[in-house]
Amino acid sequence: MYRFRFLVLFVAMVAAAGLAAVPATALAGAPTAGSGSGWTSSAPFTNQVVTTPMTGGGYPVPPGQTFPNPGTCQAGTFDANHSESWIAVKPGTEDLVGTTKFFFENYSKFYDFYLGSIAIPNGTPAGDNQVQGFDCVSTGTQAMPPSWTDTTDPNAAFDTQGRVYQTMLPFNAFWGDSTLHPDGAIDVVYSDDMGRHWVLGNGGQPLEQSPNSSARQAGHVEDKQWIAVNDIPGSPNKNHVYATWDVIDSHSTKIRVAVSRDRGLTFSKAITLTSPSQSGPVNSSSYPSIDAAGNVYLGYESDPVNGKGPSSVFVTRSTDDGADWGPFVQAATFTVHRLPNTTFRLGIPESFAASPTYPGHLYVAYENWNGTDMDVMFTQSTDAGQTWSTPVKVNDNVDAPGQPTDQFQPEVAAGPDGAVAVAFYDRRQACPDDPSVLPQDVSRVNFCIDTSLQPYKDSGSGAAPVGGNVRISDHTWDPQQPGQSVGGLTQAPCSDAACPVGFIGDYFGLAISRQNIYGLFVSTHYPSDVTADGGGPVYYQQQVLASVPRSGFGAGY
Numbered sequence: 089m090y091r092f093r094f095l096v097l098f099v100a101m102v103a104a105a106g107l108a109a110v111p112a113t114a115l116a117g118a119p120t121a122g123s124g125s126g127w128t129s130s131a132p133f134t135n136q137v138v139t140t141p142m143t144g145g146g147y148p149v150p151p152g153q154t155f156p157n158p159g160t161c162q163a164g165t166f167d168a169n170h171s172e173s174w175i176a177v178k179p180g181t182e183d184l185v186g187t188t189k190f191f192f193e194n195y196s197k198f199y200d201f202y203l204g205s206i207a208i209p210n211g212t213p214a215g216d217n218q219v220q221g222f223d224c225v226s227t228g229t230q231a232m233p234p235s236w237t238d239t240t241d242p243n244a245a246f247d248t249q250g251r252v253y254q255t256m257l258p259f260n261a262f263w264g265d266s267t268l269h270p271d272g273a274i275d276v277v278y279s280d281d282m283g284r285h286w287v288l289g290n291g292g293q294p295l296e297q298s299p300n301s302s303a304r305q306a307g308h309v310e311d312k313q314w315i316a317v318n319d320i321p322g323s324p325n326k327n328h329v330y331a332t333w334d335v336i337d338s339h340s341t342k343i344r345v346a347v348s349r350d351r352g353l354t355f356s357k358a359i360t361l362t363s364p365s366q367s368g369p370v371n372s373s374s375y376p377s378i379d380a381a382g383n384v385y386l387g388y389e390s391d392p393v394n395g396k397g398p399s400s401v402f403v404t405r406s407t408d409d410g411a412d413w414g415p416f417v418q419a420a421t422f423t424v425h426r427l428p429n430t431t432f433r434l435g436i437p438e439s440f441a442a443s444p445t446y447p448g449h450l451y452v453a454y455e456n457w458n459g460t461d462m463d464v465m466f467t468q469s470t471d472a473g474q475t476w477s478t479p480v481k482v483n484d485n486v487d488a489p490g491q492p493t494d495q496f497q498p499e500v501a502a503g504p505d506g507a508v509a510v511a512f513y514d515r516r517q518a519c520p521d522d523p524s525v526l527p528q529d530v531s532r533v534n535f536c537i538d539t540s541l542q543p544y545k546d547s548g549s550g551a552a553p554v555g556g557n558v559r560i561s562d563h564t565w566d567p568q569q570p571g572q573s574v575g576g577l578t579q580a581p582c583s584d585a586a587c588p589v590g591f592i593g594d595y596f597g598l599a600i601s602r603q604n605i606y607g608l609f610v611s612t613h614y615p616s617d618v619t620a621d622g623g624g625p626v627y628y629q630q631q632v633l634a635s636v637p638r639s640g641f642g643a644g645y
Contacts, residue, residue, distance in 0.1 A: 139190075
């Protein structure tokens with residue numbers, strides 16, 4: 089999705105209405121064990137590529153245009169970039185559903201993508217598919233809607249009966265043909281077969297529909313949708329589903345919330361969560377989460393008007409099943425900054441989770457620019473968000489003098505038995521001499537990317553770190569890949585159709601089961617089965633599943 093701190097650009101008619109989506113490529117790789125230099129701690133883990141080529145409905149972009157034309161949706165392949173992802177664990181099992189953006193055919197530079205899902209029973213990938221109901225092939229019509237040019241912002245959560253849910257943001261290419269209306273919608277889908285087949289919830293009706301006007305007019309624009317499900321045993325609200333999203337207009341951004349109390353069949357009328365008096369006029373990127381008492385929390389970002397000044401993370405709670413919310417407490421403040429030495433867009437700067445083990449225990453991870461480099465910070469609350477601990481730095485890298493490195497895009501997750509984890513993208517290691525790294529990038533510092541993990545254990549008095557950072561990516565990857573072209577088109581995924589900056593996803597997936605910590609993140613290390621112009625493979629963005637046994641951090645974890 090489109091990062092909210094760029095709201096002013098969006099409102100100025102340069103930004104995008106909820107972004108994300110992408111094709112799948114590369115062949116699934118066999119799991120390999122990993123450890124790495126540059127980290128003082130280590131733990132066993134495996135990596136495997138879980139995105140594979142698939143077919144579905146999508147829109148080609150005609151030569152000379154940056155946008156598709158109405159009525160041209162067709163069957164095609166999703167065998168290119170796979171940016172942005174999420175991962176959900178079925179309660180009490182090691183069964184997973186991953187969701188990610190799949191770019192359509194060779195049109196990555198045009199922001200041309202749909203959401204797909206990946207069934208991963210017991211940690212073994214069982215195939216990818218396009219989320220049905222938003223394209224001409226699965227709906228059987230060119231009508232717009234139900235056919236849309238894009239779907240974006242992957243998310244997923246299970247209930248206790250094995251149903252997995254996702255809040256969807258379908259939208260049309262607002263940067264192109266002015267007849268592509270409406271601009272977007274908020275829908276909920278659910279699946280009873282591990283994400284292989286999806287059904288529209290809420291009786292097939294959207295939770296929110298855009299007015300029939302162009303996003304270029306800075307009107308009613310939806311973005312940053314998310315989902316959470318109450319899977320707490322014994323809770324009176326067990327299996328209730330909470331969908332959240334942003335609505336952006338020319339003056340403010342508000343967070344909206346709707347609740348289903350019948351497993352997604354219907355949803356309550358959406359309410360607006362925040363007003364300017366509570367946390368400012370610009371609020372976005374909400375993460376709903378449920379604690380061990382069944383209370384619902386939202387952690388979200390609050391940005392200054394015009395982007396001038398620090399941003400904040402706010403947290404609020406509902407004790408009545410999402411009907412009323414408050415108070416709105418500032419958990420942390422931070423400074424956003426474009427990373428040096430890079431061309432990709434930064435993603436969502438904060439992440440939030442509530443403990444399923446201890447009522448009122450809450451965790452926030454966020455990135456902060458300290459004037460020299462980007463660090464990942466962590467703060468927590470043990471009193472339902474009323475007060476927050478002094479933030480501490482999560483990344484433990486020791487950089488060479490005069491060569492700072494950046495750690496960014498953190499995710500935080502909480503799991504059974506007090507397990508907590510923070511994962512983040514990490515540039516502490518120089519680019520390797522590897523065929524997947526562009527020749528001009530070999531040996532560059534603070535440039536290529538790994539994924540690091542910091543485990544924590546909450547035994548009732550708050551989360552404490554367990555050892556140091558561990559590397560959970562087998563290979564350091566080049567964010568400037570793919571640098572190849574196919575059919576004369578660059579294959580680099582762009583953050584919008586004008587292609588001013590690259591896109592590696594605004595977030596990635598992190599989840600904890602009783603046995604493992606799971607990460608689902610981007611890598612360009614693995615060659616795809618697509619041949620580039622001039623020969624050789626295209627090094628598309630693939631989604632890599634890291635499986636990290638909890639036992640590797642000691643018996644108590």
